[in-house]
Amino acid sequence: xxxxxxxxxxxxxxxxxxxxxxxxxxxxxxxxxxxxxxxxxxxxxxxxxxxxxxxxxxxxxxxxxxxxxxxxxxxxxxxxxxxxxxxxxxxxxxxxxxxxxxxxxxxxxxxxxxxxxxxxxxxxxxxxxxxxxxxxxxxxxxxxxxxxxxxxxxxxxxxxxxxxxxxxxxxxxxxxxxxxxxxxxxxxxxxxxxxxxxxxxxxxxxxxxxxxxxxxxxxxxxxxxxxxxxxxxxxxxxxxxxxxxxxxxxxxxxxxxxxxxxxxxxxxxxxxxxxxxxxxxxxxxxxxxxxxxxxxxxxxxxxxxxxxxxxxxxxxxxxxxxxxxxxxxxxxxxxxxxxxxxxxxxxxxxxx
Numbered sequence: 001x002x003x004x005x006x007x008x009x010x011x012x013x014x015x016x017x018x019x020x021x022x023x024x025x026x027x028x029x030x031x032x033x034x035x036x037x038x039x040x041x042x043x044x045x046x047x048x049x050x051x052x053x054x055x056x057x058x059x060x061x062x063x064x065x066x067x068x069x070x071x072x073x074x075x076x077x078x079x080x081x082x083x084x085x086x087x088x089x090x091x092x093x094x095x096x097x098x099x100x101x102x103x104x105x106x107x108x109x110x111x112x113x114x115x116x117x118x119x120x121x122x123x124x125x126x127x128x129x130x131x132x133x134x135x136x137x138x139x140x141x142x143x144x145x146x147x148x149x150x151x152x153x154x155x156x157x158x159x160x161x162x163x164x165x166x167x168x169x170x171x172x173x174x175x176x177x178x179x180x181x182x183x184x185x186x187x188x189x190x191x192x193x194x195x196x197x198x199x200x201x202x203x204x205x206x207x208x209x210x211x212x213x214x215x216x217x218x219x220x221x222x223x224x225x226x227x228x229x230x231x232x233x234x235x236x237x238x239x240x241x242x243x244x245x246x247x248x249x250x251x252x253x254x255x256x257x258x259x260x261x262x263x264x265x266x267x268x269x270x271x272x273x274x275x276x277x278x279x280x281x282x283x284x285x286x287x288x289x290x291x292x293x294x295x296x297x298x299x300x301x302x303x304x305x306x307x308x309x310x311x312x313x314x315x316x317x318x319x320x321x322x323x324x325x326x327x328x329x330x331x332x333x334x335x336x337x338x339x340x341x342x343x344x345x346x347x348x349x350x351x352x
């Protein structure tokens with residue numbers, strides 16, 4: 001499947017040129033933003049870990065092995081990209097135990113930067129945001145056009161698509177989810193089941209968002225919409241008054257799209273009809289998610305880009321710095337700027 005099939009149209013206009021992302025791990029840096037004061041004591045050991053070209057789950061396995069504890073006692077707030085330089089928190093449950101020697105977990109791909117005790121374990125989704133530093137190399141684009149587009153995105157945000165990383169190589173996870181959905185059966189392995197259910201929900205959400213980007217309503221509240229604040233999971237219906245809320249204009253409040261699950265969408269009017277039409281076209285996936293007991297949730301359609309800054313350290317390099325809410329994808333910001341090329345090539349776009 002192509003990127004367009006998995007995500008949908010861009011909102012800001014055609015790509016302004018080409019560039020390479022992730023030629024090295026340092027070109028894609030992620031820092032977890034976690035505003036939790038640590039007590040300095042307790043049965044949980046928290047670790048601030050830097051990873052290079054290493055995924056979160058493998059890092060957890062290495063920490064568990066080095067500490068001599070079961071993998072289930074290692075916790076983290078969220079998954080981070082493998083092909084990147086990332087810094088994130090882990091916690092180890094060590095009741096009645098001294099701090100273990102974790103040097104066996106460290107090498108050129110993993111470093112432990114800080115260690116602190118706390119009374120509670122690190123919960124999934126506990127981080128508020130992620131800070132990104134991206135370097136687009138082998139850049140082929142007009143700088144003035146890029147500057148104008150970046151100023152535009154800082155004011156409008158971008159469509160909050162799930163990135164292609166969610167769907168596996170060439171959308172393979174979508175293919176697998178559809179096969180299970182056709183049989184209305186679930187994989188026995190918990191991690192496979194979780195991955196494919198997440199894929200299906202993300203794909204359906206992207207299809208709704210793509211339809212609203214196409215009709216120009218992705219960043220405009222409509223009567224019948226369900227609205228949510230950037231960092232809130234709760235939502236409320238939009239009437240005429242809510243559609244004029246000034247917080248929409250400053251990117252604090254946003255229309256939302258469905259994260260499919262049990263029950264009908266609580267949206268109303270034309271928005272409900274649009275969501276129903278998308279669901280009908282992909283009915284087996286929606287029915288599969290409901291049968292699996294997934295709850296109907298909402299996700300904001302518009303992604304505000306916090307603290308967006310940029311500069312050109314070299315003529316053919318654009319460096320971007322920004323903050324996104326947890327669960328959002330930096331690559332959907334980049335796709336509103338340029339087409340991405342494979343590392344080492346400058347003649348053809350990436351195939352997703």
